[in-house]
Amino acid sequence: MKEKVLKVSTIWLALVIMLASCGQEKKSECCSKSDLATAPEFYENGYLTEASVEGLRKAQMEIKAISAYEFALPIAGIQKWHRGFLEDGEHGDWVLYDNLAQKLPILTSNQTTPYTVTYVDLSVSSYYVEIPAGRIGGLVLDLYQRPQADLGVMGPDAGKGGKYLLVGPGQDEPKGHDAKWVIHSPCNLVFLGTRIIGYDEATTDQLRRQHFVYKVGADKSEQKFIAASETPNWNGAQSTGLQFWKDVYDVLKNEPVEEMNRIILTQLRDLGITKSGGFNPNEEQKAILTRAAVKGDAMAMVNTFSKKSYKSRHWPDGNWRYILNQTRLDLMHEDYYEIKEMASFAYEAITTSKAMVMPIVGDGSKYLGAYVDDQEEWLDGSNTYEILIPANAPVKDFWSIAVYNNKTRTLIDNQQGNAIVNNKGEMKVEADGSVKVFVSPEAPAGYENNWVQSNVSEGFFIYFRLYGPLESYYDKSWKMPDIKRVK
Numbered sequence: 001m002k003e004k005v006l007k008v009s010t011i012w013l014a015l016v017i018m019l020a021s022c023g024q025e026k027k028s029e030c031c032s033k034s035d036l037a038t039a040p041e042f043y044e045n046g047y048l049t050e051a052s053v054e055g056l057r058k059a060q061m062e063i064k065a066i067s068a069y070e071f072a073l074p075i076a077g078i079q080k081w082h083r084g085f086l087e088d089g090e091h092g093d094w095v096l097y098d099n100l101a102q103k104l105p106i107l108t109s110n111q112t113t114p115y116t117v118t119y120v121d122l123s124v125s126s127y128y129v130e131i132p133a134g135r136i137g138g139l140v141l142d143l144y145q146r147p148q149a150d151l152g153v154m155g156p157d158a159g160k161g162g163k164y165l166l167v168g169p170g171q172d173e174p175k176g177h178d179a180k181w182v183i184h185s186p187c188n189l190v191f192l193g194t195r196i197i198g199y200d201e202a203t204t205d206q207l208r209r210q211h212f213v214y215k216v217g218a219d220k221s222e223q224k225f226i227a228a229s230e231t232p233n234w235n236g237a238q239s240t241g242l243q244f245w246k247d248v249y250d251v252l253k254n255e256p257v258e259e260m261n262r263i264i265l266t267q268l269r270d271l272g273i274t275k276s277g278g279f280n281p282n283e284e285q286k287a288i289l290t291r292a293a294v295k296g297d298a299m300a301m302v303n304t305f306s307k308k309s310y311k312s313r314h315w316p317d318g319n320w321r322y323i324l325n326q327t328r329l330d331l332m333h334e335d336y337y338e339i340k341e342m343a344s345f346a347y348e349a350i351t352t353s354k355a356m357v358m359p360i361v362g363d364g365s366k367y368l369g370a371y372v373d374d375q376e377e378w379l380d381g382s383n384t385y386e387i388l389i390p391a392n393a394p395v396k397d398f399w400s401i402a403v404y405n406n407k408t409r410t411l412i413d414n415q416q417g418n419a420i421v422n423n424k425g426e427m428k429v430e431a432d433g434s435v436k437v438f439v440s441p442e443a444p445a446g447y448e449n450n451w452v453q454s455n456v457s458e459g460f461f462i463y464f465r466l467y468g469p470l471e472s473y474y475d476k477s478w479k480m481p482d483i484k485r486v487k
Contacts, residue, residue, distance in 0.1 A: 373385060
């Protein structure tokens, strides 16, 4: 009886593996009707049948590729913006993103705050970074979007400004450098960005032009400040199909093979992708990589958007979820690597920092996402929705509601030419101090300044951002209702 149970369990496990590889496809190379028909004959004389061997060989490669996809999602997002950045400037140039047109390609960007962004390649040189004094939130990210340091208010300079030195993996600090703080990056490709909060346009521009990033030994007076294109031809959503893997390889080929890079390359070694051997998948491997990217994208959506999402709810009985669910800046939980948390964030958003992750009253920022209404139905652009922000919102600076297309995960591109409502501008406030924000195809009468236009039959999701979150946010004594569909 025990042997029979073991045999049935083995056969069932084999079926599960093969079906997992097949997904929802009616027919695939790795799991045809004939495979299923012969599954009970999985073994022959103690050996696997040839049909079983072939099916399992392909299934194993696809499972490895799907696993690599999750680990590589942050890299693919960083690379998409990197390529878009290079259409406007070069490494070390500051590219300025201010309006909706400039920010439309960026994953879940905020239309409210100005972005000052650059990339550097530390395999070429160490870099100095200088930040002025002021209410500035800045960050230094590696290619896995792990914060290497905050700059400005939440950084070592504490808003007083100062000079940093960026050093690449395995490199020594340049002798005689005059930086006050040194950042040792585990990656060559590094993203740097700042947000300047609470200043008028003239002061913001003045502070921006006191940002410097330059190679050690170079002249900072040659610093370039470039306005991002208002007709960009790129999109920040991770590439699909085989291009996803090309993007990841293009980054990893310039990186040392260590830590997370080694895990990804180990998973891809049997799929024609190695650092020393190049990007050379054969036709079978290309087909497997393409299928894995499709399934990986769908699985990322399960974690990120679906009603089965693992993401924690801020108010246990509500639908506002944390978009950042990691507990460690380096993602190194004592029990595991927080790849699920990082991958689900990187799928829908880009760039994180200490100020976004850690609970800091009165400083930094917090983000809540909503993907369904109070009836747990997907948000649909054909409907009218009301978002109620009760009085005394727990923010030191300001709050904003931003609307994003759920396919591209970028700001909604509508005829209105606006994707946000915030309490910095003119809006209708209710007698009790609360604010009603509407998302719908047409503006409700009297609420034109509280409205974001949705696109009919287009799915979307919403971020509620709090800049300078206060204690009543953290202790949850202030509560925001779920999004309500108005019929």
